[in-house]
């Protein structure tokens with residue numbers, strides 16, 4: 150039986166002040182970004198977006214040439230497809246982002262929380278004086294950086310090649326629609342992270358998000374009057390913003406508000422789910 | 431000595447399964463406490479509740495020196511049963527990260543990471559990806575990350591179960607050093623680990639405390655004299671041995687507290703009697719042996735060990 154009084158470490162932790170939670174949050178965001186670098190996601194996700202962005206103007210421009218060389222047409226056929234408006238090409242680029250781009254982003258985010266929870270890595274972090282909110286928040290922040298960066302890279306690449314091959318579009322319009330489209334991606338990423346915290350299976354999280362976003366977009370398309378304010382309408386607004394003007398600014402404003410409320414609730418709900426049971430092993 | 435952690439009526443149910451029911455214990459500052467129990471006893475569940483990773487169904491835990499309303503997590507270091515890290519990080523990066531999450535500055539975290547890697551014996555692999563570590567190295571890294579903020583209470587779930595005999599010995603040695611510096615709670619299903627390291631044991635079984643207290647006191651209180659008897663292989667002696675054990679066994683079933691023989695176990699031809707009074711039992715046994723002309727090969731007097739008690743508590 151040891152009876153000597155043991156020197157207890159001179160270390161006291163009171164309620165951590167706000168500045169220290171901010172430091173922790175920053176450290177966690179840095180870790181997430183480092184993970185994106187090491188797993189090459191910071192490389193290939195932007196590359197996919199850039200490729201999608203370049204493909205659209207290039208394929209539009211060369212479509213007549215491609216058809217001519219396809220060889221299935223009788224000799225002497227004159228192919229005369231009118232080149233679309235430059236802005237329309239950009240709108241089509243956004244459609245590409247809306248399918249393949251969103252798919253890639255969802256696949257990258259789907260295991261961000263559940264992966265760490267399933268492996269047990271999350272429980273080692275969450276026993277430390279770290280709040281679930283900053284844990285989820287750091288992942289959300291890093292994923293948004295990835296999403297916005299990739300979107301900007303891809304969209305600007307598309308704008309550049311459109312300018313070269315088809316025609317100029319004013320940069321201000323491009324930026325406007327980029328911001329609107331970015332909000333839609335933000336919403337999708339937030340929902341993915343929410344599902345990743347609620348569901349143990351990454352595939353289930355991806356599936357739920359993809360179905361959810363398709364449903365929202367369909368609803369916005371089918372019932373523009375009644376449901377034109379839901380976040381799914383934002384991709385349409387982004388196209389409108391680059392091609393012409395946004396027609397219904399009331400619904401547009403409402404959609405932005407809904408996105409902000411939606412993403413805040415998604416992050417809070419994800420943190421709540423973690424707080425309830427931090428480690429599903 | 432002051433109480434560091436007091437656990438009162440702690441329970442946890444998973445649906446209909448009561449994994450832990452109504453556990454009470456206290457951990458005193460500077461003590462090393464073992465949570466001992468067989469597989470499925472509820473050790474991991476208890477530890478996860480203490481660390482705050484799992485919410486208890488009922489009961490409470492009071493931690494000395496924790497500020498009002500703040501969870502005492504910042505005062506504990508935790509090593510899970512099978513720790514998992516970020517495999518893309520290096521050992522040293524992970525420790526620095528863990529230190530910063532515990533509120534250390536980047537510079538302090540770096541210093542501590544280096545010192546701890548040295549201490550747990552993996553400084554050679556500090557710059558390697560954790561994905562390439564062996565199980566034993568991960569266990570050591572896990573220990574290092576639990577210590578990074580100099581916790582008041584070090585909580586470990588089966589810290590040596592996954593190690594080979596050599597690694598086990600080294601880690602036990604390390605823990606022996608650590609218990610000089612901080613309060614330690616660890617779970618194990620091996621009595622020996624508890625015996626070499628701990629001041630106190632809490633033996634749990636089916637989610638309940640079966641026995642707890644200072645290990646020396648338990649050993650003292652539950653020490654009973656025993657007689658081991660072995661006879662030669664001839665038919666007469668063997669027959670006597672089995673009839674005699676059966677007779678004692680039937681006496682045992684009457685559950686007489688004052689009985690001379692308290693227990694008998696027949697194993698590999700060796701009978702082991704636990705007795706209440708050595709002299710009387712020995713006399714009785716020798717007289718019986720002489721009368722029946724049994725060829726004794728060995729008769730040995732001893733005491734029940736802690737191991738016997740443990741087996742009795744967890745199986746009984």
Ligand SMILES: Nc1ncnc2c1ncn2[C@@H]1O[C@H](COP(=O)(O)OP(=O)(O)OP(=O)(O)O)[C@@H](O)[C@H]1O
Nearest residue numbers: 444447449467468469470471472473474475476619
């Ligand atoms: N998430 C869970 N859901 C349902 N039952 C659980 C869960 N976790 C633990 N249990 C049950 O609780 C009991 C105690 O489990 P626990 O993991 O605490 O045991 P243990 O003492 O750590 O065992 P071991 O030595 O095998 O690690 C077991 O019967 C187990 O089946």
Ligand SMILES: [Mg+2]
Nearest residue numbers: 473474511587
């Ligand atoms: Mg266990």
